Amino acid sequence: MRGIVTRFAPSPTGYLHIGGARTALFNWLFARRHGGTFILRIEDTDQERSTPESVVAILEGMTWLGMTWDEGPYYQTERRELYREEAKRLLAEGKAYRCVCTPEELDRRREAARAKGEKPRYDRRCRDLPPSGAEGKPFVVRFKAPLSGTTIVRDLLRGDIAYENEELDDLVLLRSDGSPTYNFVVVVDDATMGITHVLRGDDHLNNTPKQVLLYEALGTLLPRFGHFPLIHGMEGGKLSKRQDDVSVMAYRDRGFLPEAMVNYLVRLGWGHGDQEIFSVEELTRIFSLESVGKSPSRFDPEKLLHLNAHYIKTGNPERLAALLVPFLGKRGFDVEPSPWLVKAVRTFQERSRTLEEMAESSEFYFLCKDPDPKAAEKFFTPEMAPVFEEIAREFADLPDFTPAAMEPVLHRVAEKTGSKLGKVAQPMRVALTGGTVSPGIFEVMDVLGRDEVIRRLSRASRRIRGA
């Protein structure tokens, strides 16, 4: 007995998206919370659309978010014999039948049913066909679902949901090429893998009664089910790749931290009083299905940004520096993590919402940018040239080039010209960073270092003097 066993079973037809990631997260947290087992299973029964690249992308996304699986990844393509055996058994037991209707015919009938305002589903015309009737023709294997009665789905989040069996359909178990379909493999796999809790999106709720019937036909124990609401895009409705940013890895590439992503995702549909910030470690202790909401939630990039800013602000600067390196590289700065870089990072932790923003705004640390034209016009006035020169001279004579030592210099110079610190600080900022927005001027100088500061001040004064 392994206690609780959950699984995440994505189909490898694209990258790991926001919705899938949250499904995985809930399953993972639930297993961790109860000391259970979390299984990763790749549902690659759709030969047409499954790709090995997608598998890699999904594993990469899981790993980035820190979700470790205890078993798998299992691949359904490697378990085909099992499904075939089970289908054969159902056929032999009269719980399934061969259907020779062609996809085209089915399409036509579905359309006709829809036109008449009926529920489009299989009319079961092959259900009682003698085995000889399928002779020589391609066939699919269908499940012989009961025609009457009621099937109850016991859902952990929603309670009991009753379905009239006459509403249900005769599912295709095996396609005409012999490959199994989703609704079949999911039941066979969940049963044979001993999954105790099937936690998945709401979009599977209506499949569940059919699956329950299948479990019964197979003679296996039923897992517990829990269907949580879908995540909607900002426009409402299912997240769409078209109008919503849904790839998890795209967020990494834009400078989001995995802990921010996890924190955001878990709060979409789950709450714990008024608390907003959760570490992964804490989540694995307190996550509970009872606190998962029943109504759908919208994906709000603004709030994710806010959380990311929080984790950057409070994050370990050494780690952030290392994570920042590739973003700097993208902008053409070939830097290595170093104590100096860490110091630079510290000056931006409180003013960056993403690593990408940090890389962008910290560019001036790596090259002496030309001043922004408007800023230069406003702050590089003729009287600033001698001020810059004097400050440079005094800096050169300072025994230690520390913020504590620099500060009196600026105050003295400011007083001499009868102005406040701001009058000097802002032009200095333009001279040193090229713009009017930056970390505190003393912090900036501390990172830049004495030589570079003097160099940039001289450059600015030369510029003012028109040299």
Place this chain on the structure above:
RNA sequence: GUCCCCAUCGUCUAGUCCGGCCAAGGACACCGCCCUUUCACGGCGGCGACGCCGGUUCAAAUCCGGCUGGGGACGCCA
């Protein structure tokens, strides 16, 4: 169309199970003010919701029914 699910600020949510503690709390966003060498951070304040109608009850965001609205599913996709 049929079936299923859902319904508290613009958004994420607390409260709903066990009606009174809720003239509904927190967070994001937005708007002010304060702090301040810029920008941020931070602090303070503001804006802002129980979808509607009925019922039960001394009392309903909380229980019941209907309506409306939103979403999902109806594949040889998963």
